Structures are given as C-alpha cells and as structure tokens.
Amino acid sequence: MTSLASHRARPRSGALIQGLTLAWRSLVPLRNEPGRLVQLLLQPIFMIMLFVCLFGVMTGNQTGTAQFLLPGVLVQVALVATNTTGMNLAEDIGNGVFDRFRSLPIARSAPLIGRILADTLTMLLTVTASLLTGFVVGFRVRTSLAETLAGVTLVLLFTFALSWPSAWIGLKARSVASMQGMATAVLLPLTFGSTAFIPAANVPGWLRWWMDVNPVSHLAASLRALLTGGPLGAHLWITLAWAIAIAAVFFPLAVHSYTRRIR
Template sequence: MTTALSQGLTLAWRSLIPLKNHPGQLFGLLFQPVFMIVIFVYLFGGAAGGDRAGAVAYMLPGVLVQVALMSTITTGMNLATDIGNGVFDRFRTMPIARSAPLAGRILADLLTLLITIVMSMVVGYAVGFRVTTGPLSALAGLGLVLLLAMALSWGSAWIGLVAKSVTSMQGMATAVLLPLTFGSSAFVPATDMPGWLSWWMGVNPVSHLAGALRGLLTGGPHASDVWITLGWTAALLALFAPLALRAYNRRVR
C-alpha cells in the first residue's frame, strides 16, 4: 500500500511538470475563477438578492463548487490522451502498482484544483467575500469540495478509459456535469424555481455540496448537507473506483 502511494505521488509529479512548459494551461488554472466570479457575481448577482454583497456571499461558494466539479473532466481527458499516445503501454512494462498511474493522474488534477480554489478565494476576498465562521470550518468546507471532486474524478477516469476519443469523453462528461451544476442551488435558491425544478435541486448532490460549503464558510445550518455530501462521496468512490481500475486493466493488458 505504501509503495503504491509513493509510486502514485511520483507519477502525480510527472503529470505536473508539463505545466511549466504550457503557460496557457497555467493561465487557465489561475484566471478561470476570475471569469466565473465576474460572470456570476456581477452579471447574474441580482438573482441572489439584488445587492453585490449578498450576491458574493451566496454565489462564491457556488462558483467554487462548479469550478471544482467541471475541472474533473480534465482527468478523463488526460487519461484518454495518455492512452492515445501510448504512455500507459510504457507504464505496463514498469514494476509499479496497477493503480499507481490512475491514482497519480487524479492526485495531480486535485493539486491543480487546489491552486484554482485558492485563486478563487483570493478573488472572492478582493470582491468582498468574507469567511464569517473560522479557519477550521473553512478548511473543512474546502476539504469537502476536494473529496467530492476526487470521487467524481474516478468517474471521469472511467469515462476517459472507455471513450473512443478525447472529444467523445469530453462530450459525455459535460453532458452529465452541466445539468448537475446548473440544475442546482449553487447560484439560485431552490425556492425561486418552479415546483419540478425545485424538487430536482433539492435532491441534486451539487446543491447539498454548495449548501454545505456555504454554511461552513458563512454560517447557517449545514450539518445535513455535509452528511449527504459525504454519503454521495462514498457511493461514487465505491462505484467508480473499481470500474476505472477494471477499464484500465482492460486497456493496458
């Protein structure tokens, strides 16, 4: 187990090194939250109460959630690209654990996601967002986002391993994530929506993640949202981690 973790960390570092040679990708990691916050807070802020302070307090946690979940698509895209380039054929000949390449890829993407989250918090602070709970509560909220993103990354990895191409993988993952993120209460309260949409937003796991993060950052009831999010995380891991490992073994054997 320790050896597999060490190998996964080594491969994660291998996946991060190319960032220094691709400034455009690094630019996207750093400035994607800026664009998202400008769009949702300044252009659509009226939906959260009409004032900028209220919009920032409500929407910034939603922006963090959306950025985190949409970033999981890159896990499957990178895996599909590596398979097409024959990278995993070379891994197959190396004396490493079967799970190490997948774990390394997911860990690398979580580290880049952490950069994006930190940048989001910096931008949020610049536009007026304030954490009103405490540092431990805030860290718990951000950790919860990373946990669910990790679970979804295994799902993205599975799609990337079974998809015929990078384009098809991106299309399938986007078709799943867009209804989840935009059909949630991440940006608009469920009470403002029609009955059927309000019901969907109430059962949507993204709504619970956004509610948990909002409560952990700015206060308010959030315990049930935290437990529901942890339950979804465990369920997604139990489902997609074995599927991804099985698909990986089939692709590289």
C-alpha cells in the same frame, strides 16, 4: 528466484508511492509550461467575475450576491475541473503513454492513481484562486479558519470522488472530444439543476424535487454554511455519503476499465 519474486511483488506493495511519483510527473509540465498554469487559474477567475459581477449588477446588491453565489460558483468551477482527469487519461492513452508505463516495473494501477492525485493537487490551486477572486469581487468569509478549511477539504473530497467517474468516462471514450462531451452531459444537470445559483423555493415543484436530491445542492449548501455561517443541517453528512457512494461505485469501474485498456 527469490529476488525475481520480490521484484514482481514490489509494484503491488509500492503502488501508492509509485502513484505519488507519477503524480509529480504529471505536475512537472505546469512548471515547464507556465501557459498551462495560467489557463488553469484563469478559468475560475473568469467564471466568478462573470457570474458574481453580472448577477450583482442585475440585482443591484453586489455584496449580497457575492455572499450567496461565490460558494456555488466555486463548487461549479471545481466540478467542471474534474473533466481534466478523464481528458488527460484519454489523451495519454491516445498518445501511447500508458503503453510505455506498461513496460516499466511498476504496479499497473500506479499511473491511474498518479493521475487522480495530480488532478486533486491542481484542484487545490483552482479552489484557492476561486476564493482569492471572491475576495476581490466582495465575498467575505464569516466563519472561523477551521470551518473555512473544512469547507475547502469538503470540496476536495467530493471532487476526488467525482474524479473516478471522470476517469471511467475517459477510459471508455474513444477520444478527448468524446470524453468532454459525455462529461458535460453529466455535469450540466448536476450544476445548473442545483441550489448553487438559485434557492429551491424559487423554482417549480418538479425542479425543486431534483434540487433536493441533487448532491451538488448539498455540497453547495455545506460550503455556503461553512464559509458564511449559515445553517449547516444535514447537508454535510449527505454530501459525505454521496462522495463515499460515488467513489465506491466508480473506483472499481475505473480500475477495471483501466486494466482492460492497458492489456
């Protein structure tokens, strides 16, 4: 009787460890299917080459354009990549993967934790590829190594927080295509309605108001300051506050939706 009770209690106490194991399971296909890894790395390369090089040609100042745009494009690439969390969850549910997990003696939250952790690790690859591509097109880091690492960490923290609403949408969606459509409808006004690509002073007043409250604007401004040495101001703390608020709201919603889906 005691051994049975301990066997049932083990999944709850080891949810994080089990999540790490399942995160590794989610990363294995990247090793076995190099095409998926290439696809993961090509997206930031294409987006940076398109935005930075195209606008650099239009302005006639490739270096100045790269210094301003690269942090913003990197933020956009990272935010778009959070769609992967919801899409993978919707695909796994549709394929019955979580039904098989339910038959295993693991914590019910472990597959969800594993999915988020795996996507956060792949996000690090995306951010690294973005920075390396930025060096190719003329971007140069003007700050210390500590500030650079702080900027990368900030992006990872924010995207980790944003992965929870992505997971919630993926668990609510009926298909991968539906999830992608809903996530895009959320991300487009966040990314293109921010100061990631254009200063707020250059837009009409009504749009300037949205840019000022948009969390992506503060994330882009924080990353730009940490990489190029511009004024940081309160952008860092506002970004962290937004990340905590997003995670606090959508983490319980995602867990609740996940529990309902696997019953």
